[in-house]
Amino acid sequence: METVTTRRKYDFDTLIDRKRTNSVKWDFCTCCDGAEDMLPMWVADMDFQAPPEVMEAVLRAAGHGVYGYSEMTDGYYEAIVNWVAARHRWELEPRWLSYSPGVITGMNVAIQTFTAPGDRIIVQSPVYPPFFASVINNGRQVSNNQLVLCDGEYRMDFEQLERVIDDRTRLLLLCSPHNPVGRVWRRDELERLADIALRHDLLVFSDEIHGDLVYQGYQHVPFASLGPEVAERTITGIAPSKTFNIAGLKASVIITPNARLRTAFDQAQERVFGLYTANVFAIAAAEAAYRDGGAWLDQALDYLGNNIDYTYRRLREHIPQVSATQPQGTFLMWLDFSRLGMTQQELRETIFCGARVGLNDGLSFGPGGDQHMRLNIGCPRSMVAEGLSRIAAVL
Incomplete structure (x- = not known):
């Protein structure tokens, strides 16, 4: 992984014509x-x-000329584990990692696998629209725990959250950092949320796709890093897509420390979606991004x-x-x-x-x-x- 001392200067000022590129x-x-x-x-x-560095990795893969089935490499897993440890102070084990073409894809798999039609799933609006669609399209019910604006900052309403939980509530969809309000949740906020999830036996799907995009003075805390009890009931989605602007390559990572949940998730991906591995360019790009980006x-x-x-x-x-x-x-x-x-x-x-x-x-x-x-x-x-x-x- 490159460090902040690397002297290469990158260009963010050039206007790139993206029209008529199927964008x-x-x-x-x-x-x-x-x-x-x-x-x-x-x-x-x-x-x-x-x-x-990512463009060069994709060009190398393209230059080979044979684009057959591919598998994730040891280098791919190592790059992800090292990145998350260095950036987010969370020590992962490679076996926790599953491929998904998108974090929202992973969210839908989790909803289908760990809840039943009619179950209630908590979202915290205003939130990324696919959170609602993922619940409704799978025949589940939305329980909304709306964020509150206080002193210029959006916050979770924990008292209202406790009130909306009932005996049909199975899952909470966490957006961390939050899209669209831009909150990077503090450790104490996440710990309070974790306490509620533990007391009410809720699973948590934590969409942390923006976790690398955090500004000076703030620190992204992966929800599952709060402790073993929390990790055992958390499925986390991360990706290089937002971080390095490679969303079109469809490379996301689902992190599930709980072996039982992970096995069920992986089996559902294969059974329902026929997902086994990433495309050759996604693997090359993700590894290069996390290693050299x-x-x-x-x-x-x-x-x-x-x-x-x-x-x-x-x-x-x-x-x-x-x-x-x-x-x-x-x-x-x-x-x-x-x-x-x-x-x-x-x-x-x-x-x-x-x-x-x-x-x-x-x-x-x-x-x-x-x-x-x-x-x-x-x-x-x-x-x-x-x-x-x-x-x-x-x-």
Whole structure:
């Protein structure tokens, strides 16, 4: 793994033309009927090239010319274990790791494997929309434990959480760090959540896909690292996809210390989805990212942090009627437009069709999302500037 002392300088300022590349973000933005001049700042992938070390690994794999079935290598497992230990102070065993094409795929497998139709599953809105879809599409019921905004920071409502748990509640879906509000949960918050899960015999699926994207002054604490009792009832999803901007390669890792749960999960993946192993490019990219991507990530975090500071400054100076909570992690900002007094439909028309800026509609994140939108600042600063200028012009 490279260290922060590596001298290679990475480029985050160059605008890369992603149009007509089958990009969901750029070519399939449906805001305002997909206007040609739409500036997409919605889907949570970044507009930076992946680390050169990752690109080189993929090119080496492509250059071989034979793309047969592949298996995860010892180097792949070693890179993940070393990365998590160094970055998150959690000692993993390689046998705990299972492949999944996506963390949400893993979440759906867990829901199908460890709950039954009609069971209740807890989500904490406003939250990434597939959390709701994963519950509903599998015939389970959503129990919402809505986050509360207090002193400019979103927090878990533990008292309300205790009230929504009943004898049909089986699973809690944790988003850590939280998308879209950007919270990096403190150890004491997670310990209180763990205590509730233990007392009520709940399993926890912890989506920690943004765990590497944490800013200075904050520390991501893997939920399962809180102790053996917690680890025994936790399934964790991580991935290099958000961290290194390789979501299209479909490489995620499901971490399950409990052998019984892990066996059931792996068998369900094979039985229901026919999933056995990753594609050859995903294996090469993930190993290179976790082994050699540290310096790139450190510089990316500095750049993203400066994008956040720049956005706050522009909001204060030019769009004071729009506010945002301080992201402690992720490259996403949760914008509050409530002071404008618009309905959500009016807000959509103003931002999407008036400003021609594609954001994520806050209502898609569930209760607590009204009069909000999610902004992706994982792009060159010039693009952030253009998006904010467009929004300022229509407000």
